[in-house]
Amino acid sequence: xxxxxxxxxxxxxxxxxxxxxxxxxxxxxxxxxxxxxxxxxxxxxxxxxxxxxxxxxxxxxxxxxxxxxxxxxxxxxxxxxxxxxxxxxxxxxxxxxxxxxxxxxxxxxxxxxxxxxxxxxxxxxxxxxxxxxxxxxxxxxxxxxxxxxxxxxxxxxxxxxxxxxxxxxxxxxxxxxxxxxxxxxxxxxxxxxxxxxxxxxxxxxxxxxxxxxxxxxxxxxxxxxxxxxxxxxxxxxxxxxxxxxxxxxxxxxxxxxxxxxxxxxxxxxxxxxxxxxxxxxxxxxxxxxxxxxxxxxxxxxxxxxxxxxxxxxxxxxxxxxxxxxxxxxxxxxxxxxxxxxxxxxxxxxxxxxx
Numbered sequence: 239x240x241x242x243x244x245x246x247x248x249x250x251x252x253x254x255x256x257x258x259x260x261x262x263x264x265x266x267x268x269x270x271x272x273x274x275x276x277x278x279x280x281x282x283x284x285x286x287x288x289x290x291x292x293x294x295x296x297x298x299x300x301x302x303x304x305x306x307x308x309x310x311x312x313x314x315x316x317x318x319x320x321x322x323x324x325x326x327x328x329x330x331x332x333x334x335x336x337x338x339x340x341x342x343x344x345x346x347x348x349x350x351x352x353x354x355x356x357x358x359x360x361x362x363x364x365x366x367x368x369x370x371x372x373x374x375x376x377x378x379x380x381x382x383x384x385x386x387x388x389x390x391x392x393x394x395x396x397x398x399x400x401x402x403x404x405x406x407x408x409x410x411x412x413x414x415x416x417x418x419x420x421x422x423x424x425x426x427x428x429x430x431x432x433x434x435x436x437x438x439x440x441x442x443x444x445x446x447x448x449x450x451x452x453x454x455x456x457x458x459x460x461x462x463x464x465x466x467x468x469x470x471x472x473x474x475x476x477x478x479x480x481x482x483x484x485x486x487x488x489x490x491x492x493x494x495x496x497x498x499x500x501x502x503x504x505x506x507x508x509x510x511x512x513x514x515x516x517x518x519x520x521x522x523x524x525x526x527x528x529x530x531x532x533x534x535x536x537x538x539x540x541x542x543x544x545x546x547x548x549x550x551x552x553x554x555x556x557x558x559x560x561x562x563x564x565x566x567x568x569x570x571x572x573x574x575x576x577x578x579x580x581x582x583x584x585x586x587x588x589x590x591x592x
Contacts, residue, residue: 290321290322290372290373291321291372292320292332292369292371292374293319293369293381293408293415294314294364294370295368295369295384296316297313297314298367299364299365300360300362300363300364301363301364304327304329306365311360311362312362314332315407316400316407316408317405317410317411318334318407319411320333321333322369322371325366326363328365328366330364330365331361332362332364333361334361334364370411370415372415377415378412378419381409381425382408382409382425385407385412385429388402388404388405388408389428405428406429406432409428409432423466423475424475426465426466427478429462430466430479430482431478431479433459434462437458438485441455444456455490463479466478466479467480474516477516481521481522484505484506484509488502489501495536496536496537499530499533500533502525503525503526503530503533503552507522514563519564520563520564520570523556523559524560526556527553527556527560527573527576527577528573528576530550530552530556531550531576531577531587534580534586535586537549550580550581553576553580554580557574557576558577560574
């Protein structure tokens with residue numbers, strides 16, 4: 239089964255989207271297979287053992303009876319889980335909003351909680367439309383496609399408020415309901431990547447985000463990305479997850495000091511060596527070359543010509559490696575242009591005007 243083309247969410251880093259999504263994604267439930275098994279035990283204890291699990295592709299109203307003339311009790315957002323009880327024509331009775339708001343990081347769970355933050359499931363009726371469960375034919379493809387559509391919407395200017403969160407949930411449902419699907423590895427990574435990017439962008443608005451040392455900044459939840467690496471250790475998705483995780487080790491702000499680009503260049507070189515031929519290795523090498531170019535300028539400012547010359551040689555060597563190992567990558571030509579500027583004495587960091 240062909241895997242759908244990757245619809246990245248680069249613009250999730252825009253503050254406009256963060257403002258719409260906020261930090262709500264930080265509290266989304268983990269719905270991988272292991273968690274699904276845990277939830278199964280919960281349903282058995284609650285009398286849900288004979289019910290069918292499902293999720294929705296669109297926002298659905300929940301009514302007291304199978305009649306839309308009265309105001310709805312609540313709504314169920316795309317990707318949230320419902321438990322199907324019985325059908326009545328075009329309607330289905332459900333326990334809705336059954337996703338517990340488990341904190342993704344158990345160590346950060348508050349000592350006291352307001353019961354309103356975790357309301358009981360709402361029993362009611364919804365239209366039998368856009369309901370997808372483990373028994374739905376081609377359900378994995380349907381869920382993956384719906385998630386990709388929401389992810390694409392989230393990358394556009396002025397996206398729907400819940401688009402990124404819906405994509406995250408629906409990708410997770412692919413893994414939850416169809417763990418053996420060929421789409422499961424990519425779905426798990428996409429869910430983890432969306433959450434990581436939103437989490438990172440949300441935290442970047444804090445003053446502490448500019449601290450050099452990682453321990454001085456709020457930590458990013460990395461459980462979903464590490465799960466990708468654990469379940470699919472030799473895949474491209476594991477390499478992508480590992481690349482995301484590098485961001486937590488970077489300096490918040492270089493503050494004009496060489497220790498940060500020195501450390502970061504080594505991180506990227508180590509990554510490129512560990513994941514040779516991987517989907518992010520060329521980018522990692524370019525990032526290392528760029529930081530070597532930055533060091534050329536920084537060392538000159540510090541009047542350390544020996545180190546400046548060494549950094550220039552390192553920049554050229556990395557550019558040569560990119561051309562040899564990844565000749566078709568844009569990063570190879572970009573690194574070559576970068577090394578040429580360095581050789582010409584054009585500053586990479588700061589003003590390049592003479």
